[in-house]
Amino acid sequence: MLDREEYIEQAYLFRSFGERLVSGVAAQEALEAIGQEVLATSKLPLAIGYLVGELKLVGTLSTALVRLAHYFTAFQTFVVAAAEEEGGRFDIRTALAMLEREASYRAEDASPQGLFFYRFECLSRNRLDYAHGLDAVAADDIFDADWREWIGTVGRQVGLVDLADLVFVRSPEYWRLEKRDAALAGKPEPEPGRPILFGAKEGRIARANRGKDPLFFFAALQRQLGYPAVPRIKPASPSQESPALLARRLERLEMRVKLLEEEGRGGIDLSRFDPKNFSGGRGE
Numbered sequence: 001m002l003d004r005e006e007y008i009e010q011a012y013l014f015r016s017f018g019e020r021l022v023s024g025v026a027a028q029e030a031l032e033a034i035g036q037e038v039l040a041t042s043k044l045p046l047a048i049g050y051l052v053g054e055l056k057l058v059g060t061l062s063t064a065l066v067r068l069a070h071y072f073t074a075f076q077t078f079v080v081a082a083a084e085e086e087g088g089r090f091d092i093r094t095a096l097a098m099l100e101r102e103a104s105y106r107a108e109d110a111s112p113q114g115l116f117f118y119r120f121e122c123l124s125r126n127r128l129d130y131a132h133g134l135d136a137v138a139a140d141d142i143f144d145a146d147w148r149e150w151i152g153t154v155g156r157q158v159g160l161v162d163l164a165d166l167v168f169v170r171s172p173e174y175w176r177l178e179k180r181d182a183a184l185a186g187k188p189e190p191e192p193g194r195p196i197l198f199g200a201k202e203g204r205i206a207r208a209n210r211g212k213d214p215l216f217f218f219a220a221l222q223r224q225l226g227y228p229a230v231p232r233i234k235p236a237s238p239s240q241e242s243p244a245l246l247a248r249r250l251e252r253l254e255m256r257v258k259l260l261e262e263e264g265r266g267g268i269d270l271s272r273f274d275p276k277n278f279s280g281g282r283g284e
Contacts, residue, residue: 001141002043002071007107009044011100012037018096028055047071060084075102075119078136082128090126097231098122105228112142113198114227116151120163121218121230130158146195164206164217171203172196201225 013034020030035048047068054064062081065072076099082088083095102118116137123133134155138148154166168174175196179189198206205224209217221227 002106004107005039006042006044006071007103009038009042011103011107013044013048014096014100014103018093018100021096022093027061028052031055043071074136074139075133078128078133079122082126090128091233094126094231094233097233098126101228101231110142112147113202114225115140115142116147117218117221118228118230120154121215124214124218125230125232131155134158147197150195150197162210163214164209164212167198167206168203168210170194170196171198171206172200173203173207176200 031052038044051064065077079095082090083092119137138151205220222229
């Protein structure tokens, strides 16, 4: 668990990094600039320096995040690695937006319940690997041993049992109904045989969403309890680029091709780049 200022700076990192990638700034340049902007008293500048070095050496960020496990979580590493997979449909912009919102939530005293629901919805909406994803979810200091055991159970039963059912039986609402039924039947009141991980409100919402689409369950939790929603990034539209910008890009590509052709023929004539040879230039 990090200090609040670290999560605030992480949120700024992910937001700024995503914005600059969209605007066409190279990843290495964007990270170097952000490293100068973030709070110097936090540990993030050191982490960014390591990310830049790994990007220069290997070309990926996830390999650096693995080595910075004391600062970045396993889930953050998993998300970035999924975005860097070749041929994958999971976009780096979506990954950074997800991590930004999670960091912002953690800066405001995140609860284990809220963080679990947010991460599970991230996996569901983006069709990420449940097995490895839930392992990464559980490998977080905010979850104790009971939580990690239950998340492992979810990983084994996901797709077979509704998430709402798994949440419902770990809430006080389930045991309230069990005690009521036992009293009506004249039986002794049952005692919880497993740890209670959720509150009564989560239990009631889970009960109301049993057998429904899990996305309805997540939406109800967000409305009623203020849990964070997973950002959904619209695909980039080619029409967003102006014709003038496209023309400049084509000119730069043509110039690069010409320089490569000249180099292949024996060398580049540097005299045409001398300011003295331009019209209106001054001679010696």
